[in-house]
Amino acid sequence: MKIFCVLLFVPTFASAEQVYGFTSARISILVTVVMGLGSVVISWWSLARASDRSGKGNWRIGTIVAVVLALIVYFIAGPHFGHTPGDIGSGNGRGGAAFAVILSIITIVLSGMAWIASRYRTS
Numbered sequence: 001m002k003i004f005c006v007l008l009f010v011p012t013f014a015s016a017e018q019v020y021g022f023t024s025a026r027i028s029i030l031v032t033v034v035m036g037l038g039s040v041v042i043s044w045w046s047l048a049r050a051s052d053r054s055g056k057g058n059w060r061i062g063t064i065v066a067v068v069l070a071l072i073v074y075f076i077a078g079p080h081f082g083h084t085p086g087d088i089g090s091g092n093g094r095g096g097a098a099f100a101v102i103l104s105i106i107t108i109v110l111s112g113m114a115w116i117a118s119r120y121r122t123s
Contacts, residue, residue, distance in 0.1 A: 029093035036103030039069035
């Protein structure tokens with residue numbers, strides 16, 4: 001049992017070097033995270049416009065833009081998270097990639113909610 005526990009910690013010890021500053025992977029994933037945050041804001045705005053009873057505003061363009069941004073973020077950050085060696089905190093941008101994937105999923109859910117809310121709006 002002790003050998004098994006030691007073997008579980010080997011990858012953690014192997015990638016324990018500290019990386020300071022911005023690496024190229026961190027910068028690219030930082031741009032992706034900013035795009036993901038923007039898509040969440042746009043989809044939240046679209047949800048507020050779609051559920052508004054007054055019928056003002058064009059929410060469909062915002063929803064489409066948010067979903068396109070979310071798909072771009074997902075297809076950049078997902079493979080980066082899956083294929084990058086090392087742990088989170090090793091300077092490869094894995095933590096940011098995981099956060100970007102979560103943001104893209106939130107965007108798609110909010111955009112779907114906006115689409116459904118618009119169907120029940122009385123104008």
